[in-house]
Amino acid sequence: MTSAVGRVGTLAVPAQRVGKLQREGRAAYLFLAPALLFFCVFLILPFIFAIVLAFSDWGGFDLGTLKWAGTANFGDVLSFDGTFVKPILVNTLLFAFGSVFLATFGSVLVAYCIDRLAFQGFWRVLYFLPVVATVVAIGNVWKMMYQPAGLINGVLNKLGVNSIGFLSDASYALPSVTVVQAWASIGGAVLILTAGLKAIPEMYYEAAEVDGANSWHMFWSITLPLLRPALLFVLITQFIGGLQSFALIIVMTGDGGPVNATNVAAFEMYQRAFKYGAWGTASAMAMVLFVIILAITLLQLWVARRRGEETS
Amino acid sequence: MRRHGKFPWFAYLVVILGGVAMVMPFLDMVMSSFKGAGEYGVIPYKLFPESFDLNNYREAFSQLELPRLFRNSVIVTVSVTVSVLITSALAGYALAKLRFRGRAVIFRFILATMMLPPFLLLIPTFLIMLNWPLAGGNDFLGRGGDGGLTTSLLALILPFTVSGFGIFLMRQFMISLPDEMLEAAKIDGANQWQIWRLIVLPQTKPVAITLGLITFIGTWNEYIWTLLISSSDPSLQTLPVGIQLLQSFLDPDRTMPIVMAGLVISTLPVLVVFLVFQKYYVRGVVLSGLK
Secondary structure: OOOHHHHHHOOOOHHHHHHHHHHHHHHHHHHHHHHHHHHHHHHHHHHHHHHHHHOEEOOOOOHHHOEEOOOHHHHHHHOOOOOHHHHHHHHHHHHHHHHHHHHHHHHHHHHHHHOOOOOHHHHHHHHHHHHHOOHHHHHHHHHHHHOOOOHHHHHHHHOOOOOOOOOOOHHHHHHHHHHHHHHHHHHHHHHHHHHHHHOOOHHHHHHHHHOOOOHHHHHHHHHHHHOHHHHHHHHHHHHHHHHHOOHHHHHHHOOOOOOOOOOOHHHHHHHHHHOOOOHHHHHHHHHHHHHHHHHHHHHHHHHHHHHHHHHO | OOOOOOOOHHHHHHHHHHHHHHHHHHHHHHHHOOOOOOOOOOOOOOOOOOOOOOHHHHHHHHHOOHHHHHHHHHHHHHHHHHHHHHHHHHHHHHHHHOOOOOHHHHHHHHHHHOOOOHHHHHHHHHHHHHOOOOOOOOOOOOOOOOOHHHHOOHHHHHHHOOOHHHHHHHHHHHOOOOHHHHHHHHHOOOOHHHHHHHHHHHHOHHHHHHHHHHHHHHHHOOOHHHHHHHOOOHHHOOHHHHHHHHHHHOOHHHHHHHHHHHHHHHHHHHHHHHHHHHHHHHHHHHHHHOO
């Protein structure tokens, strides 16, 4: 990139150059003004507010009644006789891990297979449909299919298996919503993994074929290692998404039930805040989850950087 | 297509079985939307309705007040999409092509905004809306009013008017536009605004379609924030929230087919938009994966 300073500098006297750059700087800040204003009001301000609230005792309405509570909220939230650590935080991790595991396994398999078929665009669109649909459609359709008189139990009954209370039985409820979350996120992962697959040079496969490798060998020793960057990206973004998503759980279970069996951290925060007005406790929960997500994001950056050093 | 090995029967088997799992729920949704009063929730389960009766669709229009929900959804989605496109193109241009003090810092800040999880800002943003100065009866300090901005459709629009991802996407695209073209316009006496408006903006069409589509679909389907804002004022409901709340009030076996009819109607616009522009959407998802 040739810099504007260098280009102008050979022709113009310094005073003019400064004037030109100043004008460009002013224009730049005018172009950025809407975005910067927005981020001040809807990002920096709420972020500070979120931190303050987590350390406060506040009944709502008048900010004058806000009282400093130190780490009392965190003590309440993280105490082991409460419900937040167990089962809610445990549910959150199981939900995120479970759905990411299923979606990643499924999407690697599907992306690898689609790459060998005709009509690839058609197949990819098909798997992408749930990403386009609203969570209300996905949640309700699956809720319907999970009913005793629904599609899945209908198939089970045909096979001679008794009906299962997928959403009403506390031991099945969390796995049931986890499967739906995975189902809904396969399509996005397939797209990204396909881009990763396309970037693998064809000649590697040709060379392996000459050496007599079968498809299985090729998958393990060529596809999977070279797919790692795309795979890592899918894993991390979906895991972060899974840790904070609760729209599906609201739609499918209403209250995170039966008895907290499907309750997750972000949903508990939502209910504490907007149902019970416990702003301080809810904000402390948000902070705990935020720190977990931040730690995972930093871990991701660290891994990516270390791998970068390895290869260069 | 990679043609190693013989006919990929195993690949076909996997993809078709998976495809059935992907399509089945949507098929069940469409079929249930035609089921009559005594047909839904009956054991043994039947996929197909006895007749393709449009009664549920008529019910959906009257019980759900679909026209009102549709109007709200369209207003919110169009406003957010237009705003995101304009603000992203403006900020993206400054970050890609203008030289100014603080550019690197601001770009890094934009990247950092994408890492902040939305749920963290849910509570404070709601409180900011509630105490918005000079709205809904609030005084200029944001006190005393009756709901502040939360009683207006603006509450569903304002918090989404700028997107860090959108700015990033635009910046990445604009950085590849040739500098010579902009220099030539500068020599011809164009100011930065004219360069942006007349030279840069028309070139961004492909990335604008990608960003517009991602924003459109995301906003159309937005659920949590709208649920929260409209909980005190049902006139602000959009399609997903209105349809969801109908079914929680009434007997599920009676209303589920109506809900399904509503969902079919509300899913169709996004589906059509997606299918028409799908190659742009696909590219956007892939681009976001390569940041």
